[in-house]
Amino acid sequence: MSNQERLWTRSRQAVYAEITSVAMGLFLEQGFEQTTIDQIAATAAISRRSFFRYFGTKEDIVLGDLASQGLLLRDTLEAIPLAVAPWEALREAFRKVDGLTRQRDVMLKIAKMMYETPSLRARSIEKHLQWQELLVPNIRLRLGIDGDDPSDPAADAIVSSAIACLDVAGQLWVRTGGTADLADLYDRAVLAVRTPIEKT
Template sequence: MAKQDDLWTRSRQAAYAEITRVAMELFLEQGFDGTTIDQIAATAGISRRSFFRYFGTKEDIVLGDLANQGALVREILESIPVSVPPWEALREALWRVDGEGLQSEVALKIAKMMYETPSLRARSIEKHLQWQEQLVPNIRLRLGVEADDATDPAADAIVAGAIACLDVAGQIWARSDGALDLAELYDRAVRAVGHPG
């Protein structure tokens, strides 16, 4: 039974990856709003109903991995010694996940599409709020507060600030057609909100 479950999981992952690949090609070719779920399903060789077994919305195709990245950031953050101050620990965790390969030509096209499409922008903010929930407990510990103490706003403010700085840096990076350095933009944004970075 375990082999059968593994086979089913691998088949599902392969289908998910293929639908994502097909959809992203369509999005980059004809725009996010110009691409329909029916087109994606037809091009991927599946039914509309099957599409919804893999994705809740069209936006989830572009941003589905963002939730997984939040879990990775949390794991990395938890591996960084608690003695490392909050802003430095967040920067290290964010850049270990986001810094690698983010500045490719395809990533630039995806970033532009995201920042120019209101529904993608809204979904991105929603995913980043999920990140915040995952990261705040560790930042509380770094501040000497109990991980489940929701009465002190400091950890929430720091995490929200770091995520906002990442978002602003990404937006400016996309606007510059990738000419500016994303990490430097992030550091400048952090300094602008009052942290020496």
């Protein structure tokens, strides 16, 4: 990569970060649905056309990290020895790629906004499906499933269940006002999924 290309990349990353910062500030102050793209563009001192060079939708501002987290999760999972069982490997990967990098109160507001906004929830589910596509191949290896066999549902079922448990843990974390331990909530959700239900 040339010096000019590196400079352009850094400049683009800086603008992306600035738009994200401005938009998140507006979302948290006045609400996601009440904030318009035109308002974000005006506050960030860019044109509406420039906004769409960086983001396809408003939802992508809030959930853009989910896409990059999916790639990071895949790489993290692949770095875990194949001898580690699927559920344990996924748990370790989720813990290493910890999304709670912001202050707890700010993260709580963002999570609350996501779970209460239908368009954000829909976009979140879409990105989690992308996670599933990225993680399933490694889980198939751990299970010893032939990569060319499309009929075995085990890996897809495990990954989709693990992601669903992560989502449930996030919702419960929001309900507790961020006081509960997110990792513990995830573990309890997984335990509920993996524990056979006894018939009475």
